[in-house]
Amino acid sequence: MDIVYFDELDSTQTYLIEQIKSKKLSAPIALMAKRQTAGVGSRENSWEGGEGNLFFSFAVNLDDLPKDLPLNSVSIYFSYIMKEVLxxxxxxxxxxxxxxxxxxxxxxxxxxTKKLDTVLLCGMGINLKKNSNGFEALNLNIEADFLLESYLKELENYPSWKQIFSKYALEFEITKRVSAHIQGEYKSLENAVLSQDGSLIINNKRVYSLR
Structure with missing residues (x-):
């Protein structure tokens, strides 16, 4: 996958969406910015930061994704691959x-993540070094571009959803110790049950990630 590098962008995700819509760029493609000034997180939260941290977005064709991957759980899929790289x-x-x-x-x-017709876009922000966005950092002595290249190399192997889910399911007990924003509310995950498609069953109701 080709990578386009920028010194600074408002948001790698917003920029990539615009470029895909205008057909100036096409999947598969990745963008990385050294600095991000108006990054978009989940629930419209911001994710900004300076040089040394990792800010990137990529676009892939839906046909290239594993056939068993539920689209409602692509955030889990992409995130878990990054977790393994880290x-x-x-x-x-x-x-x-x-x-x-x-x-x-x-x-x-x-x-x-966001779906545009037959293309799926994913944006990520990782605090490798101390940042101003209010979150902690890993303080790893690795270059952001090296981490991105390592991630894309693993991603392009496109492990099956079954492979990813089987490993994530074993670790899900950690998630049950915390709470999460679900349908506009902050809910405990203590009694949540993880389903095969990545959704949760909470109080007999099924909840999808949709992030």
């Missing part, structure tokens, strides 16, 4: 359902 450099990293990356008890990154 584990090569640091331990105690886990994925909070469905799209937040944590280091011990601290959020250090997150994922947002």
């Amino acid at each position: 584990e090569k450099f640091s331990s105690n990293i886990w994925l909070k359902w469905p799209n937040d990356l944590y280091y011990f008890k601290h959020k250090i990154g997150g994922t947002i």
